[in-house]
Amino acid sequence: MNNLLKQVFRSSRFTIGFVIFIIMFITIIFYPLFVRDDPLAMIGGLFNKPGTYISVSDVLNTDYIDLKIDTSAAKLKSISIEDRQSMADWLVKFGNIKKSEININDIAALVKLWNENYSAAAAQTGLLYAEKQQYIRLNNQINKLINSGDQYIATKDDNGQLVEKDPVSPRAFVNSKDIINKKTFVLGTDNFGRDVLTELVAATGTSLKIGLVAGTIATFIGLLLGLLAGYVGGTLDDFILFITNLFTVIPSFILLVLISFSVGQSARGVMLTASIIGLTSWPWTARSVRSQVISLRNRDHVNLSKLSGHSLHKIIFTDILPYVASYVVMAFILQISSGILSEAQLSMLGLGPATTKVSTLGLMMNWAMQYKAPIAGAWWAFLPVILAITLISFSLNLMNTGLDQVFNPQLRD
Amino acid sequence: MKGYKKYYTKKIIWYVITLVIAVILNFLLPRLMPGDPVSAIAARTAVGMTSQTAIQKVYEDYVKAFGIDKPIYVQFFNYITNALKGNFGVSFIYYPRTVSDILARSIWWTVCLQLPAIIVGWLLGNILGAVAAYIKGAWDKAVLPVFLFLSNMPAFGMAIILQFFFAVYLKWFPASLGYGYDMIPNLSLKFIGSIIYHYQLPFWSIVLITIGGQAIGMRSMSIYELNADYVKYSRFLGIKDRKIVKYVFRNAMLPQITGLALSLGTMVGGALVAEMIFSYPGLGTTLLSAITGRDYPVISACTLIITIMVLIANLIVEILYGFIDPRIKAAQQE
Numbered sequence: 001m002n003n004l005l006k007q008v009f010r011s012s013r014f015t016i017g018f019v020i021f022i023i024m025f026i027t028i029i030f031y032p033l034f035v036r037d038d039p040l041a042m043i044g045g046l047f048n049k050p051g052t053y054i055s056v057s058d059v060l061n062t063d064y065i066d067l068k069i070d071t072s073a074a075k076l077k078s079i080s081i082e083d084r085q086s087m088a089d090w091l092v093k094f095g096n097i098k099k100s101e102i103n104i105n106d107i108a109a110l111v112k113l114w115n116e117n118y119s120a121a122a123a124q125t126g127l128l129y130a131e132k133q134q135y136i137r138l139n140n141q142i143n144k145l146i147n148s149g150d151q152y153i154a155t156k157d158d159n160g161q162l163v164e165k166d167p168v169s170p171r172a173f174v175n176s177k178d179i180i181n182k183k184t185f186v187l188g189t190d191n192f193g194r195d196v197l198t199e200l201v202a203a204t205g206t207s208l209k210i211g212l213v214a215g216t217i218a219t220f221i222g223l224l225l226g227l228l229a230g231y232v233g234g235t236l237d238d239f240i241l242f243i244t245n246l247f248t249v250i251p252s253f254i255l256l257v258l259i260s261f262s263v264g265q266s267a268r269g270v271m272l273t274a275s276i277i278g279l280t281s282w283p284w285t286a287r288s289v290r291s292q293v294i295s296l297r298n299r300d301h302v303n304l305s306k307l308s309g310h311s312l313h314k315i316i317f318t319d320i321l322p323y324v325a326s327y328v329v330m331a332f333i334l335q336i337s338s339g340i341l342s343e344a345q346l347s348m349l350g351l352g353p354a355t356t357k358v359s360t361l362g363l364m365m366n367w368a369m370q371y372k373a374p375i376a377g378a379w380w381a382f383l384p385v386i387l388a389i390t391l392i393s394f395s396l397n398l399m400n401t402g403l404d405q406v407f408n409p410q411l412r413d
Numbered sequence: 414m415k416g417y418k419k420y421y422t423k424k425i426i427w428y429v430i431t432l433v434i435a436v437i438l439n440f441l442l443p444r445l446m447p448g449d450p451v452s453a454i455a456a457r458t459a460v461g462m463t464s465q466t467a468i469q470k471v472y473e474d475y476v477k478a479f480g481i482d483k484p485i486y487v488q489f490f491n492y493i494t495n496a497l498k499g500n501f502g503v504s505f506i507y508y509p510r511t512v513s514d515i516l517a518r519s520i521w522w523t524v525c526l527q528l529p530a531i532i533v534g535w536l537l538g539n540i541l542g543a544v545a546a547y548i549k550g551a552w553d554k555a556v557l558p559v560f561l562f563l564s565n566m567p568a569f570g571m572a573i574i575l576q577f578f579f580a581v582y583l584k585w586f587p588a589s590l591g592y593g594y595d596m597i598p599n600l601s602l603k604f605i606g607s608i609i610y611h612y613q614l615p616f617w618s619i620v621l622i623t624i625g626g627q628a629i630g631m632r633s634m635s636i637y638e639l640n641a642d643y644v645k646y647s648r649f650l651g652i653k654d655r656k657i658v659k660y661v662f663r664n665a666m667l668p669q670i671t672g673l674a675l676s677l678g679t680m681v682g683g684a685l686v687a688e689m690i691f692s693y694p695g696l697g698t699t700l701l702s703a704i705t706g707r708d709y710p711v712i713s714a715c716t717l718i719i720t721i722m723v724l725i726a727n728l729i730v731e732i733l734y735g736f737i738d739p740r741i742k743a744a745q746q747e
Contacts, residue, residue, distance in 0.1 A: 245427075
């Protein structure tokens with residue numbers, strides 16, 4: 001056993017896959033111990049960007065420190081490329097500036113030119129009224145950015161009158177450590193305003209559970225049918241082989257859709273979905289176990305066992321099963337990853353677990369797609385989920401190929 | 414050719430039996446579930462409808478198409494005769510359009526998208542895999558993990574990433590639909606151009622996914638073959654490398670063709686979900702909207718059509734396999 005483990009871990013592929021998987025597994029277990037928030041608590045808004053959100057009222061109540069930093073230069077950078085382009089267009093058309101003098105990437109110089117030349121009263125022939133208004137708004141926006149003077153905070157006194165509290169200069173800063181109320185969304189929030197990272201960790205756990213349950217069911221059925229078909233042979237073998245071939249050709253995806261739809265929304269929990277996936281994905285395992293068993297059936301030790309009068313289940317358990325064990329483990333690993341993938345696909349179609357209590361990777365994808373996250377540019381709502389699905393099946397498949405190399409010497413490089 | 418007759422007759426009979434069982438499953442599975450969902454779905458669908466005549470028509474069609482009150486073998490007989498006539502009933506959500514009308518429009522989009530994409534992906538994947546096995550070294554070491562990662566990405570994941578990067582971020586390609594939303598299908602050059610323009614992202618997302626899986630399979634098959642005794646023997650004999658590679662490629666190819674037949678169902682399932690991402694007007698999107706709208710007749714017809722398509726594709730692959738594999742030819746001529 002020890003020797004076997006040593007051999008397995010000598011395969012770099014298995015080790016890499018194993019390490020990735022264990023890291024994910026540890027994260028799933030330990031992350032909730034540190035972040036005790038409910039993964040499905042709706043705290044934020046629709047697709048809030050990743051970052052740290054600090055309470056504005058806390059900022060106002062914290063002591064300011066004046067830093068000698070030119071804040072307007074950084075603010076000018078917030079002028080969008082489209083606005084810069086239209087500024088440049090105006091300057092070329094009506095400000096008598098040569099195109100070569102304008103560089104829209106140097107925003108400070110552009111604003112300087114703009115301030116020197118722009119005048120709302122200039123004859124802007126060929127511009128629509130709306131376009132002129134657009135330029136006036138743009139000019140106001142720029143002026144606001146440059147000349148942001150002191151702003152005032154006011155509070156209501158006893159009579160309900162607004163009383164000026166203190167001025168905030170453009171150069172006032174607060175230390176973010178002094179602010180008590182803040183919330184970091186490492187991966188932003190999803191369409192319901194849930195923290196994507198916390199949800200993702202919980203969802204990966206649930207999906208892994210689905211994969212495990214589906215994989216166990218599929219491997220169990222596949223192993224049983226494969227052993228029976230391969231060892232007993234005859235009519236039973238023909239029958240099982242027929243059924244197996246049938247279900248490899250009929251797309252399991254279609255069976256999944258049909259069964260999941262027929263079961264109905266109310267009954268479709270996480271475990272039921274996992275069971276359905278398991279029940280439709282055994283043919284692969286049955287096929288490969290059968291072919292392995294057939295090659296074992298006529299080995300000497302099996303014949304010896306038969307001659308000694310051992311019972312069928314004893315021969316299967318002691319003489320055949322140990323030889324196909326490595327194969328079954330590999331098939332099991334593949335079944336887990338395909339189970340996770342199937343759940344994700346089903347959920348994308350709206351046939352996944354119908355539950356609001358837990359989240360799965362597929363459900364997260366489904367919601368992100370329903371709220372058009374890619375079109376909204378909310379990459380944080382779907383990229384991490386895709387990455388999580390890919391990493392799980394990547395690590396499992398790496399482990400599988402690693403094991404394959406160990407047990408199948410012909411494949412070694 | 415005469416020798417093949419037995420082989421092909423056997424294959425075709427087997428596929429016909431499979432088809433019959435697939436049809437039975439398609440009919441039986443929804444009816445086996447507790448609570449008779451078929452009747453329940455009919456009742457639920459009519460809830461949202463306001464037009465009385467529409468409700469009545471749906472019910473009538475429903476009773477006529479499924480014959481709910483009749484015994485199950487009569488229902489099955491009706492189902493088969495209707496399916497053979499191409500009559501799948503009336504859609505619940507697109508009333509009064511018939512299901513066969515809806516499917517007739519979407520099926521070609523799916524066939525024209527998935528068939529070329531899977532073939533191109535399969536070919537490219539096999540070539541890359543064989544090259545990786547032959548060259549070995551740094552190329553193999555660098556490319557293999559990429560293939561592995563690609564093959565483990567779900568098809569919809571690749572579709573979303575391509576959509577986000579090329580359509581939303583770079584704005585090179587349209588993000589969704591099969592042709593410009595402001596166009597009416599016709600045979601003008603502009604319309605065909607728009608179709609090709611919209612075709613790119615769905616096509617390449619399926620191709621990339623297919624490449625990954627196929628390349629890995631081909632690579633390990635080729636390594637296996639390259640280490641075989643006949644290769645070493647041929648090298649000792651001084652046969653040119655080029656000729657050996659040809660044999661190796663051919664031998665490694667055979668399991669890949671079987672692999673294609675076996676994984677076709679999974680591939681099509683994944684590609685259908687990828688289609689949905691792009692709202693491509695094919696069967697995937699139709700299936701999605703049918704599931705969202707609980708449009709039972711459309712779902713049932715969709716699953717049946719997809720199954721039949723996969724079965725036909727499998728049969729074609731097996732027929733081709735018979736031509737390519739010399740062992741089958743030899744077995745038939747004995």
